[in-house]
Amino acid sequence: MKFYSFARSLAFASFAVVAVGCGGQTEQAHPQTQAGAGALTKAPVGANTHGFVKVVGTALGEVPLRPDQRAELEALASQAESRHAVMAAEHKDLMNALADQVEKGSIDRAALQPKIDRLSADWNKAHPEDRAAFTRIHDLLDSTQRNAFVDALEAQFNATGARGAKGGEGGGYGPHHGFQRMADDLKLTEAQRAQIKDIMKSSHPEWQQGGAMGGMGGGAMKDGGAPEHMRRMHEGHRRVLEAFRTDKFDANALGSPDEHMGDMAMQMGSRGLDDATKILPILTPDQRKIAAEKIRTAEMGLFGH
Numbered sequence: 001m002k003f004y005s006f007a008r009s010l011a012f013a014s015f016a017v018v019a020v021g022c023g024g025q026t027e028q029a030h031p032q033t034q035a036g037a038g039a040l041t042k043a044p045v046g047a048n049t050h051g052f053v054k055v056v057g058t059a060l061g062e063v064p065l066r067p068d069q070r071a072e073l074e075a076l077a078s079q080a081e082s083r084h085a086v087m088a089a090e091h092k093d094l095m096n097a098l099a100d101q102v103e104k105g106s107i108d109r110a111a112l113q114p115k116i117d118r119l120s121a122d123w124n125k126a127h128p129e130d131r132a133a134f135t136r137i138h139d140l141l142d143s144t145q146r147n148a149f150v151d152a153l154e155a156q157f158n159a160t161g162a163r164g165a166k167g168g169e170g171g172g173y174g175p176h177h178g179f180q181r182m183a184d185d186l187k188l189t190e191a192q193r194a195q196i197k198d199i200m201k202s203s204h205p206e207w208q209q210g211g212a213m214g215g216m217g218g219g220a221m222k223d224g225g226a227p228e229h230m231r232r233m234h235e236g237h238r239r240v241l242e243a244f245r246t247d248k249f250d251a252n253a254l255g256s257p258d259e260h261m262g263d264m265a266m267q268m269g270s271r272g273l274d275d276a277t278k279i280l281p282i283l284t285p286d287q288r289k290i291a292a293e294k295i296r297t298a299e300m301g302l303f304g305h
Helices: 006-020 051-060 067-104 109-140 143-165 177-185 190-203 205-211 228-244 261-282 285-296
Strands: 025-027 248-250
Touching: 051 067, 051 109, 051 143, 067 109, 067 285, 109 261, 143 228, 177 190, 190 261
Parallel strands: none
Antiparallel strands: 025 248
């Protein structure tokens, strides 16, 4: 089972909104027909960025761009990197505080809450700016370029999903996969494994659907696949990206698949902290120390990969 922390959930929400939170209706003017086109080149945009900003920049690297397009896209990437760098620093601060609590063996929600609130506020501030930036990317590209960009972005998503399904980089949704890795890393005894499984079954009986167990803060699982809320969100992403291919782009008419991600992250994090409160007393000091270090180095969410 895959265990989530609030911070990891909220970070995912902030990255996901860059790809799909694009509002307003625009009509494309076919930039390549405009004067001063210049030579078309292919190279990643924002090569020194991180997270989803880098994902978008890598996808744009598969698009032949004019110099004027590339210059504006680089500026957009730099601005987005600055916005998300603030959240990344706050995320790291929150995870370090959480790791300290895990190592001590007790979760103090009141101490974490100001950090959670600050990260949430900055995510809400970045949301409309990310949306405007993605809308501007649409306006800058012509039809052929938009199709190439969406194809490249979908290829990255599909590759990440395939690795996750196999339990590779990015985790896995298979039955008990995340739990097994966590249990091995912490060197849990058979008695500890049984106790933690009982806690999860008691707290989240819906995760036993289809013989799979979900993760800390996750939704119901079907047929050992992704949580149901992830399925719905991915379908929403697909619809928005398909709409991005068109000249008239109105994501608001489609509905944003991430409009409730902030609330979802809060619920996931709250459930995760509930589970951590029950699990920590089962662990030895050495096991808590290992878990804390993995949280600090981003190898775990709260208790998982």
